[in-house]
Amino acid sequence: MPEPAATVPPCLSDLADRLNGRDASEQVSGAASSDPSVLVLGAPATPPPHDLSLGNTRRAFLARASTLSLALPGIGAALAACAPGGSRGGDSTGARNATGGTAGSAQDSLRHHNSDSKLDTTVLKGGRGGSSSATPGATADADRAQYHRYDPTLPALSAERTLQLNWRAVEAPVRIRPDTVVAAWTFEGDVPGPIVHCRVGDTVEFTLTNDVDVPHSMDFHAAQLDPREAFRSVGKGQSVSFTFSPKWAGAFMYHCGTAPVLMHIGSGMYGALIVSPREPLPAAKEFVLVQSEYYLEEPQNGVRVFDYSKMLATMPDLVVFNGRPGQYVKEPIRVKVGDRVRFWVVSAGPTHPSHFHVVGEQFDTVYLGAPPGTPLRGVQTFSVPAGGGMCFELVCDVAGEFPFVNHGFGHGQKGAIGFLVVEP
Numbered sequence: 001m002p003e004p005a006a007t008v009p010p011c012l013s014d015l016a017d018r019l020n021g022r023d024a025s026e027q028v029s030g031a032a033s034s035d036p037s038v039l040v041l042g043a044p045a046t047p048p049p050h051d052l053s054l055g056n057t058r059r060a061f062l063a064r065a066s067t068l069s070l071a072l073p074g075i076g077a078a079l080a081a082c083a084p085g086g087s088r089g090g091d092s093t094g095a096r097n098a099t100g101g102t103a104g105s106a107q108d109s110l111r112h113h114n115s116d117s118k119l120d121t122t123v124l125k126g127g128r129g130g131s132s133s134a135t136p137g138a139t140a141d142a143d144r145a146q147y148h149r150y151d152p153t154l155p156a157l158s159a160e161r162t163l164q165l166n167w168r169a170v171e172a173p174v175r176i177r178p179d180t181v182v183a184a185w186t187f188e189g190d191v192p193g194p195i196v197h198c199r200v201g202d203t204v205e206f207t208l209t210n211d212v213d214v215p216h217s218m219d220f221h222a223a224q225l226d227p228r229e230a231f232r233s234v235g236k237g238q239s240v241s242f243t244f245s246p247k248w249a250g251a252f253m254y255h256c257g258t259a260p261v262l263m264h265i266g267s268g269m270y271g272a273l274i275v276s277p278r279e280p281l282p283a284a285k286e287f288v289l290v291q292s293e294y295y296l297e298e299p300q301n302g303v304r305v306f307d308y309s310k311m312l313a314t315m316p317d318l319v320v321f322n323g324r325p326g327q328y329v330k331e332p333i334r335v336k337v338g339d340r341v342r343f344w345v346v347s348a349g350p351t352h353p354s355h356f357h358v359v360g361e362q363f364d365t366v367y368l369g370a371p372p373g374t375p376l377r378g379v380q381t382f383s384v385p386a387g388g389g390m391c392f393e394l395v396c397d398v399a400g401e402f403p404f405v406n407h408g409f410g411h412g413q414k415g416a417i418g419f420l421v422v423e424p
């Protein structure tokens with residue numbers, strides 16, 4: 001294939017071509033590597049998304065990807081060669097080089113690596129072969145994964161105005177209900193990732209270190225940064241760091257943005273960053289609910305692997321709040337009569353919204369924009385779009401057990417339901 005023009009730095013797909021002496025884009029997708037949609041979405045689905053019979057699962061995707069033979073020894077070179085920032089030597093976005101990275105030269109070479117390439121998820125360990133080895137950390141010791149209720153309580157604000165977050169991208173078996181373990185890709189080992197709470201104007205200093213072979217990245221919706229720099233993917237043992245200061249209050253999603261984003265969000269790499277306004281909102285019991293979907297294969301060896309075909313078909317097996325179907329039915333959220341309750345609701349998707357409703361209650365306030373602006377009064381249900389977040393408030397005048405649900409009941413029935421218990 002032709003050499004890239006001098007002003008157009010090589011990208012990973014170019015390198016794959018050279019390594020293999022063939023057109024990698026044809027092998028993976030048939031898509032042109034210059035297709036902008038590929039940068040985020042990854043390779044178009046093959047076989048067609050409606051065809052669930054041909055094993056177009058995450059495993060199959062990864063297995064096909066591994067046929068590119070990007071073995072580990074080649075990864076450093078591959079990433080080094082993929083330096084689209086080569087012509088722009090500065091750091092114009094606020095992203096800074098990692099402090100926790102492992103290798104100076106490799107780290108430097110990665111500094112401007114933008115691996116928003118359709119091949120991101122194909123940078124896998126080679127040679128291990130087999131479907132279950134694609135994400136060994138996600139399936140190992142699944143029987144030892146302990147179930148725990150994901151605490152929905154909004155963490156208290158820190159007295160510090162600078163948050164330092166040093167997170168790791170790790171594979172982990174996550175027990176999402178007593179009888180179900182999923183082979184997750186995670187931030188910090190759980191699904192969702194940690195809840196973060198800060199104020200408008202606070203400084204968030206973030207570092208992501210990737211512990212696994214599949215490249216990962218971080219995209220904070222509360223940040224305004226050049227995504228090609230700050231949200232770039234990093235390979236195993238590498239880190240990416242950036243700093244931002246949220247401008248707006250609200251419930252903001254964060255997620256891995258490595259292509260295909262559908263696969264990375266769909267496999268568990270998401271969470272919520274809650275930004276409170278500078279002036280405190282009315283005192284309330286505050287909770288965070290992150291709605292998301294699970295698309296799963298049948299269990300093998302006690303663990304269910306994520307199914308990319310189902311993600312593409314957008315027919316989830318489970319729709320859940322905070323990673324576990326119905327967890328707040330068995331272990332409800334409890335408050336007292338007279339309490340104001342504030343739900344910060346994020347729809348992580350990857351595809352579906354949350355039509356948020358509390359049975360037997362009404363929201364006295366839903367903030368359409370950043371709280372405390374644009375309040376809607378007297379709302380029964382409001383939809384939080386995939387990739388969005390909203391703030392819902394109600395006052396508990398009556399004791400009782402109030403289901404909070406996704407009122408799109410095809411999804412409520414699949415696990416997006418819990419109980420708010422109002423005690424006398």
Ligand SMILES: [Cu+2]
Pocket residue numbers: 185215216217256257258264269
């Ligand atoms: Cu990822």
